[in-house]
Amino acid sequence: FYFQVLLCCFCNDIALSTGRRRRRQQERTVWVRPWIVRRVEFGLYDRLMVELRNEDDKAFTNFMRMPPAMFDEIVGRLTPRLTRRTTNWREPLSPGLKVALTLRHLASGAKYQDMQYTWRVPHNTISKVQMTLPTTEAGWRHLADEWYRKWNFPHTIGAVDGKHVACKAPPNSGSEFYNYKGFFSIILLGVVSSDYKFIWADVSGNGSSSDAHIYNHSDLRAGLENGDLLGWPHPDPLPNDTQDVPYFLLGDDAFSLRTHMMKPYGAKNLTREERIFNYRLSRARRVVENAFGILANRFQVLLTTMSHHTENVRLIVKACILLHNVMRTRNLEDTQNVRAPNRASKDGKKQRNLIKQWINSPAGSVPWQDRMVDHP
Template structure:
């Protein structure tokens, strides 16, 4: 993170995470709180190691990271990842059609397993089919490789379709309470009006506003073309995960 970006973050977060000095002790500064939290997020270091590096108590480090992460989400989420409006969905759909030739697409959805240490007394809840412990990052990406909606923290053993259904966004989708644009005809046609849709892989259940590829069995020419175009649009969420993973590996190498 550049010094300019860090200063901007400090200015944005100062009112949310600053503490008052008392007669008994000097409060830890906003800069130190953000530095400890960013160090933890980048390296994944243990609280004990961070307490030695920053000369703070382990419990102090734990409380700082938890409170600062909560404040970061509460302050930055409305700025960096606001709730999409009908116009925002329309803009996303236009870019998808321009880049992938897939109409009425408001995003590509997929889940990513994030490797973790097994939490105490968690049994097999976090043990996924890839044979390691994980939590699931469920995300929707646009055609500019940006996440528009995320849900993180589900058990690794759960399937993508169940996680999506139980997420706040999934509940709104299945309750038809999202602010989606009105149905429209496909480009260059006078046919029936069709709804705007998310696209996912075979792990997701089909829905009025969620499409998945046809089964690989008995594919005719039209179904093959549909699967090809859907996969071409769906790769954007895969590439967005790849960009996230690449940057994370870079920060891990730099921090060492």
């Protein structure tokens, strides 16, 4: 339901970004331009997409980033919300055309001014156009079981990282959106599962913030610290071991080490066991970086500098994530009260050392880990 509402908002409101700007109304010399009237005869939706659907499913999938059946399903779900009444002034855009315009914009990153000519839809009309966490212990444990099965790292619920999505600087925003990489952006902070799906995301951050700052002020972190997340599994032993260990997320050096957040050893002169631990953790955590790559490669609007209003940029990112999850689910992808920080960090170090020992023991080692450390 949340997916339908979000995509409907984007389809119906992909002009509000320009419509929000106050303009003086001017008399229209032409209500509908003749070349726009011939949309059905020559526009991409009624011509090319019909040809691709009938003749080349693979090309249709590449064009829309999904096969015809999934496109039809999404249009069917959104039609009640996207349907507009016909007036004496003009024929409304069909729900299918709205969805197609939205998906193509997300997939290509093409600007509205460029799309208007091939789709034969005015650019100011084009521009108008949640993930769910588990709630049971069995649901959380299933995520952890998949991490261990696919990436050989136990008790992992998800991997967390941040991605900057470039956008134009909002008026009078100063350096609020300017990031350390040298451009303006909003931040997508995501937690992904072992199969590259997003199980949680936050797009509220502005470019000047850090991943850790956004995470530290999130409901997810508060829920982990306070034990409020529904169904979060109780500690139990690592595979083939006897000592109870909490379940956790995997992060990089930007995050604080806690029992619910494992990160690599950062000191120099690491022991061999610590190097092996770092390799095993980084191998698993790399999934979140790959998920960002898959997301941006499919929806290449995320690779551009978006000129939308920042709230629409956040909306676009959410829509891309939800579409990404739908396609991953359908197997269409090839590949704030907090405990005292000193105590929490100490417990995290103790837990990391325990997992390190397990990774280097007969119970948790894998045959190739020594070779990978010797010859990375």
